[in-house]
Amino acid sequence: MARTVGSDGEKTAKAIQEKSLELFARHGYAAVSMRQIADAVGIQASGLYQYYKTKQQMLLDVMQRHMDELLAAWENSNCPADPTDALEHFTRFHISFHLTRPDAVFVSYMELRSLEEAEFDAIEALRKRYERILRDILRQGAAEKSFQIADPHVSAMAILAMITGVNTWYRSGGRLSQSKIRELYVAMVRGAVGLLPTQTPNSNDVQREVVHV
Amino acid sequence: MARTVGSDGEKTAKAIQEKSLELFARHGYAAVSMRQIADAVGIQASGLYQYYKTKQQMLLDVMQRHMDELLAAWENSNCPADPTDALEHFTRFHISFHLTRPDAVFVSYMELRSLEEAEFDAIEALRKRYERILRDILRQGAAEKSFQIADPHVSAMAILAMITGVNTWYRSGGRLSQSKIRELYVAMVRGAVGLLPTQTPNSNDVQREVVHV
DNA sequence: GTCTATAGATAGATAGAC
DNA sequence: GTCTATCTATCTATAGAC
Numbered sequence: 001m002a003r004t005v006g007s008d009g010e011k012t013a014k015a016i017q018e019k020s021l022e023l024f025a026r027h028g029y030a031a032v033s034m035r036q037i038a039d040a041v042g043i044q045a046s047g048l049y050q051y052y053k054t055k056q057q058m059l060l061d062v063m064q065r066h067m068d069e070l071l072a073a074w075e076n077s078n079c080p081a082d083p084t085d086a087l088e089h090f091t092r093f094h095i096s097f098h099l100t101r102p103d104a105v106f107v108s109y110m111e112l113r114s115l116e117e118a119e120f121d122a123i124e125a126l127r128k129r130y131e132r133i134l135r136d137i138l139r140q141g142a143a144e145k146s147f148q149i150a151d152p153h154v155s156a157m158a159i160l161a162m163i164t165g166v167n168t169w170y171r172s173g174g175r176l177s178q179s180k181i182r183e184l185y186v187a188m189v190r191g192a193v194g195l196l197p198t199q200t201p202n203s204n205d206v207q208r209e210v211v212h213v
Numbered sequence: 214m215a216r217t218v219g220s221d222g223e224k225t226a227k228a229i230q231e232k233s234l235e236l237f238a239r240h241g242y243a244a245v246s247m248r249q250i251a252d253a254v255g256i257q258a259s260g261l262y263q264y265y266k267t268k269q270q271m272l273l274d275v276m277q278r279h280m281d282e283l284l285a286a287w288e289n290s291n292c293p294a295d296p297t298d299a300l301e302h303f304t305r306f307h308i309s310f311h312l313t314r315p316d317a318v319f320v321s322y323m324e325l326r327s328l329e330e331a332e333f334d335a336i337e338a339l340r341k342r343y344e345r346i347l348r349d350i351l352r353q354g355a356a357e358k359s360f361q362i363a364d365p366h367v368s369a370m371a372i373l374a375m376i377t378g379v380n381t382w383y384r385s386g387g388r389l390s391q392s393k394i395r396e397l398y399v400a401m402v403r404g405a406v407g408l409l410p411t412q413t414p415n416s417n418d419v420q421r422e423v424v425h426v
Numbered sequence: 427g428t429c430t431a432t433a434g435a436t437a438g439a440t441a442g443a444c
Numbered sequence: 445g446t447c448t449a450t451c452t453a454t455c456t457a458t459a460g461a462c
Binding site: 026027028029030031110113114148150151154155157158159160161162163164165166168169176181184185187188189190191192193194195196197 | 239326363364374378401403404407
């Protein structure tokens with residue numbers, strides 16, 4: 001209790017968040033020890049318990065923050081009303097957001113099984129909320145006959161898997177810019193819902209038109 | 214050494230393969246102990262070392278067998294020569310194969326980071342061989358101008374992510390049959406490479422045509 | 427081929443000093 | 445807020461009996 005006036009180790013708190021995320025992403029939750037995290041932060045393992053009651057709570061915090069930020073960023077992204085525009089907007093948003101947080105994405109999708117029941121349910125609810133955003137766009141586009149899809153739920157899962165998959169192969173400094181990658185995926189997503197290429201569909205120039213936007 | 218004549222515990226060997234796969238898939242490699250595996254098999258933990266020198270070798274074996282079976286199954290699948298037909302064939306093959314082995318798929322994609330360097334390289338080489346199959350189909354279709362794709366490599370990764378993603382949501386006994394799911398994905402894959410729906414593209418019946426094949 | 431026993435390391439978490 | 449010290453449990457892997 002006898003401690004210097006100040007803000008309760010905010011720097012340490014932040015460092016724990018960063019290092020735990022990094023280590024969980026690289027080695028997996030179960031393979032990382034509290035001592036490893038403490039070493040990375042520069043404190044002793046026992047010091048971590050000032051910030052988290054258990055290791056499990058550290059994982060939950062990482063995933064919770066990621067999902068909260070994802071949903072908040074979506075709310076601030078000004079999605080257009082037209083389903084076709086919305087679908088393109090969602091695709092670009094999703095890829096941009098995910099490419100800037102590869103570690104958090106990786107942990108949030110891979111470590112669901114490391115969560116205990118209550119923690120899993122909390123994260124799963126947030127994930128479903130996000131999935132529903134895309135599903136609603138697809139449903140509306142299907143209702144308006146803009147999209148040629150037989151099953152909006154399946155299409156939503158397929159598209160999400162496709163656009164999240166960028167993270168498995170993208171390396172910054174690679175052959176393609178992020179904006180080029182986004183447009184390649186926009187073209188594929190459009191095709192997957194039965195939209196024609198953005199220009200007339202009977203010329204080889206279509207390809208170039210689709211790519212550069 | 215004094216042992217009954219026979220085949221060196223083939224039943225136990227098989228049981229270890231099955232149970233280790235099952236447990237790795239459910240809890241993750243790092244979270245599963247040798248004791249847990251031994252319990253599931255019905256022997257003592259020390260007995261496992263008759264079959265595997267280390268836990269790491271057990272993981273490698275699981276993944277090695279999966280990749281070998283995948284590549285062998287592909288060789289036996291009689292892929293047609295035409296790129297469009299080949300792409301549809303690949304899509305159906307991939308989904309069928311992966312839906313019958315959800316645990317092996319899960320472990321093989323999720324536990325790559327749990328492999329030590331040499332083991333990782335071995336599995337990665339097999340994975341690349343499989344990816345190349347799809348990439349070659351896409352390249353050929355692009356060269357023939359059957360497909361409207363700007364980047365066969367990106368398209369291959371996108372399509373693989375999409376069709377592997379079925380495993381994350383499919384539950385047997387669900388709303389859709391496996392064959393219906395395959396055809397939904399074939400339609401999306403076709404769209405993603407710029408192919409028009411199988412029938413005329415300006416009628417709402419197209420949707421039905423695409424779905425049932 | 428499977429067992430018991432155990433070595434040797436490391437895990438998550440707590441108590442209490444400063 | 446971070447430390448040292450430590451508890452208790454569990455881990456992978458080996459030795460050697462049967």
